[in-house]
Amino acid sequence: MIKLVGVEKKLGGQSVLQGVDLSIPVGKLTTIIGRSGEGKSVLLKHMIGLMQPDRGEVWVGDVEISRLSGTLLNDVRKRFAMLFQGAALFDSLSVFENVAFPLREKLRMKGPEVGRRVEEKLEEVGLAGMGHKFPAELSGGMRKRAGLARALVMEPEIILFDEPTTGLDPLMAKSIHDLIVTMHRRFGFTAVMVSHQIPEIFGISDWVAMLRKGKIALMATAAEFQRTTDPEIQEFISVGGTVALPGSLVSP
Amino acid sequence: MTNVIERLGAWAVIRVQEMGRMLLFVLSAFAWLLRPPFRFHQIMKQLHFIGYRSTFVVVLTAGFTGMVLALQGYYSLRKFGSEGLLGSAVALSMIRELGPVLAALMVTARAGSAMTAEIGIMRITEQIDALDTMAINPQQYLIAPKLVAGVLGVPLLVAIFDVVGIYGGSLVGVDLLGVSEGAYWNSVESAVEWKDVYGGILKSVTFGLIVSWVCCYKGFYTRQSAEGLGSATTEAVVLSSVLILVGDYVLTSLLL
Numbered sequence: 279m280i281k282l283v284g285v286e287k288k289l290g291g292q293s294v295l296q297g298v299d300l301s302i303p304v305g306k307l308t309t310i311i312g313r314s315g316e317g318k319s320v321l322l323k324h325m326i327g328l329m330q331p332d333r334g335e336v337w338v339g340d341v342e343i344s345r346l347s348g349t350l351l352n353d354v355r356k357r358f359a360m361l362f363q364g365a366a367l368f369d370s371l372s373v374f375e376n377v378a379f380p381l382r383e384k385l386r387m388k389g390p391e392v393g394r395r396v397e398e399k400l401e402e403v404g405l406a407g408m409g410h411k412f413p414a415e416l417s418g419g420m421r422k423r424a425g426l427a428r429a430l431v432m433e434p435e436i437i438l439f440d441e442p443t444t445g446l447d448p449l450m451a452k453s454i455h456d457l458i459v460t461m462h463r464r465f466g467f468t469a470v471m472v473s474h475q476i477p478e479i480f481g482i483s484d485w486v487a488m489l490r491k492g493k494i495a496l497m498a499t500a501a502e503f504q505r506t507t508d509p510e511i512q513e514f515i516s517v518g519g520t521v522a523l524p525g526s527l528v529s530p
Numbered sequence: 531m532t533n534v535i536e537r538l539g540a541w542a543v544i545r546v547q548e549m550g551r552m553l554l555f556v557l558s559a560f561a562w563l564l565r566p567p568f569r570f571h572q573i574m575k576q577l578h579f580i581g582y583r584s585t586f587v588v589v590l591t592a593g594f595t596g597m598v599l600a601l602q603g604y605y606s607l608r609k610f611g612s613e614g615l616l617g618s619a620v621a622l623s624m625i626r627e628l629g630p631v632l633a634a635l636m637v638t639a640r641a642g643s644a645m646t647a648e649i650g651i652m653r654i655t656e657q658i659d660a661l662d663t664m665a666i667n668p669q670q671y672l673i674a675p676k677l678v679a680g681v682l683g684v685p686l687l688v689a690i691f692d693v694v695g696i697y698g699g700s701l702v703g704v705d706l707l708g709v710s711e712g713a714y715w716n717s718v719e720s721a722v723e724w725k726d727v728y729g730g731i732l733k734s735v736t737f738g739l740i741v742s743w744v745c746c747y748k749g750f751y752t753r754q755s756a757e758g759l760g761s762a763t764t765e766a767v768v769l770s771s772v773l774i775l776v777g778d779y780v781l782t783s784l785l786l
Contacts, residue, residue: 328659352665359663366660369651380664383671386567432664 279304279436279468280325285334285344286492287320294320296492297334307462307469308497309479312489313514318472319363321489322438325470326358327351338436356384359434363441365425367413373400374409377427384432399427403457419450423457430461439471451475455482476515480504488514555669555750556743559677562670572675580641580676580742581683585690587636592691595628596620596698603699604707613707617714618721620699621692625722625730629692630684631778634737637684638770642745645676646766649749650759658750673746680742681735688734729785736781737774744770 280302287295294317302308302325310318323329324336327343336344338354346354367376377396381387387395400406403423413421422442429437439458443451455475459482462469473479479486480500487497488511496503496511506512603619649672652658661668696718703709748766752758 323659326663328662348667352667355663355665360660362656362660364655366656368657368660369655380666383567383666384664438663 279339280470281335281337282321282324283335283337285321285324285331285336287317287324287329287331289320293492295324295331298489298492298494300487300494300497302468302470303485304468305466306484307459307471307482308485308487309471309473309483310487310489311473311476311479311514314474316489317492318489319440322360322440322470322472326355326360326438356432357435358438359429359432359436360438361422361425361429361440361442363444365413365421367421367424367428369413371412372409373405373411373413373416373424373427376413376424377409377431380428380432395431396427399431400424402430402461403427418445419454422446422454426454426457426461430465433465434467436468436470439469439473441472441474443473443475452478455479458482476517480515551751552743552747555673555747556677556739559669559673559746562667563674563678565670569671569675572671573678576675576679577683579644580637580679581686584637584640584683584687587640588633588687588691589694591632591636592624592629592694593698595632595691596624596695596700597702599623599628599695600699600702600707604703604709613703613709614713615717615721616699616703616709617696617717620703621696621718621722622726624692624695624699625726627778627782629688629695630730630733630737631774633688633691634684634734634741634774635771637680637687637738638741638745638767638774642741642770643763643767645742645745646749646752646763647759649673649746650752650762653750653752654754654759668750673750676746677739677742680738682738684738684741685731685734688730692730725785729781732785733778733781736777740773740777741770744773 280300282298282300285295285298286293298321300321310321312318320329324331324344325338327336327346331344334344335342338357341354343351343354367373368379371379374396377399378392381392381395396409397406400409403426405420405423405427408416408420408424413424416424426442442458443454446454455478458469458471461467471479471483480503483500485497486500486503488495488503490510496506496508498506503511504515599620600616603616604613607613607615607619649658652672658668658672661671700711700714704711704714745766748762748769752762
């Protein structure tokens with residue numbers, strides 16, 4: 279569904295992506311790992327057209343999006359949702375209004391149907407009855423949950439997660455991971471996640487890809503990834519251990 | 531020497547690029563304005579913020595501007611025995627120059643800086659990216675309503691400014707300094723022509739566009755840091771103010 283071919287990107291004169299080739303499997307949860315500053319979020323933003331590559335192609339289905347803009351790009355984006363690192367909730371709107379925002383602004387939906395769908399999503403992410411609160415009144419974990427509800431409300435085919443557990447304590451991080459896996463199983467969307475949470479990601483991901491020196495060093499199923507003989511990758515993943523936390527919804 | 535020329539050239543290229551980007555920014559926003567969905571609610575919300583919520587500071591500024599103008603004008607005109615022309619001096623100064631310029635500067639200080647900060651924070655916290663990912667064009671949703679509100683709101687504020695300023699002049703000239711009330715208002719009526727009013731409206735529309743354009747642009751392209759946001763807000767206020775004064779000279783020379 280999403281395919282990157284030879285994607286190169288320079289930022290501030292520095293080469294961040296140096297020929298990324300990556301195919302994201304449909305309906306699976308793929309996690310991209312890598313050291314800080316390797317360009318994982320940049321890579322994610324290329325998938326949804328928030329950044330354009332200097333060279334290379336980005337395919338979403340049978341549409342090459344790297345040179346698209348305006349309405350054509352928006353048509354492709356309708357298939358996506360994205361959960362940002364800081365959740366990117368609109369701080370002038372309440373949680374309810376944030377989740378209702380894409381329904382009202384994109385689908386021009388009105389009336390009780392909006393309320394029904396929003397309440398349903400808030401309940402699914404564990405924020406029932408919190409719709410009246412504003413983002414500033416929420417904890418980091420609650421903000422991520424609200425962001426996830428907003429991402430889910432349009433029932434997208436693809437959801438991108440940009441470090442969804444950054445800044446959260448381990449228990450909260452685990453609950454967000456569990457929530458992502460539950461939603462992924464229930465709705466079957468294609469998920470791409472950027473994360474540093476090793477080894478937890480091996481317990482929840484179908485596929486894991488590692489970005490190293492601007493290229494994909496390895497992409498494999500979570501189990502195969504942990505068995506790699508590449509010493510650099512082994513060193514990177516062994517820092518956090520290779521066994522998923524007990525109690526994760528998916529075992530490695 | 532070559533180094534200096536190189537740096538000068540690089541500076542000029544960056545400035546030209548920036549101007550091009552600014553022009554494309556405003557053209558794109560107006561182009562999005564013409565496409566559905568039409569966001570009347572957003573325009574009304576911005577009009578409330580830029581217009582209604584600037585009323586107090588505009589009234590305060592206008593009142594004191596009119597009063598000080600009457601005070602200065604009275605003592606200057608008295609030397610020639612022409613105190614009766616005080617009304618026309620105050621009214622023409624207000625309608626032609628001070629109303630549009632000072633009201634626009636007040637809007638820049640109060641609403642323009644807030645616009646830059648709001649959009650800049652939305653940029654830094656990825657709220658603008660979030661709009662993009664929802665296939666909602668940020669220029670249509672965020673920028674175009676502010677531009678329309680600037681173009682509509684500033685002329686309305688200028689109208690209030692002019693009226694309050696002229697009444698402020700009357701308060702000092704007539705009530706404190708003893709100029710005949712009839713002479714004051716009669717000179718206002720006889721001196722002010724429709725072309726003065728049209729000129730004032732043209733200026734206020736232009737200044738409204740300048741304020742909202744510059745302030746939105748600076749916020750939209752703010753650098754990703756608190757320092758960047760601070761600089762963007764300062765640059766927005768300074769550039770808007772300078773462009774208002776330069777624009778005032780250009781328009782005045784064209785209108786006279």
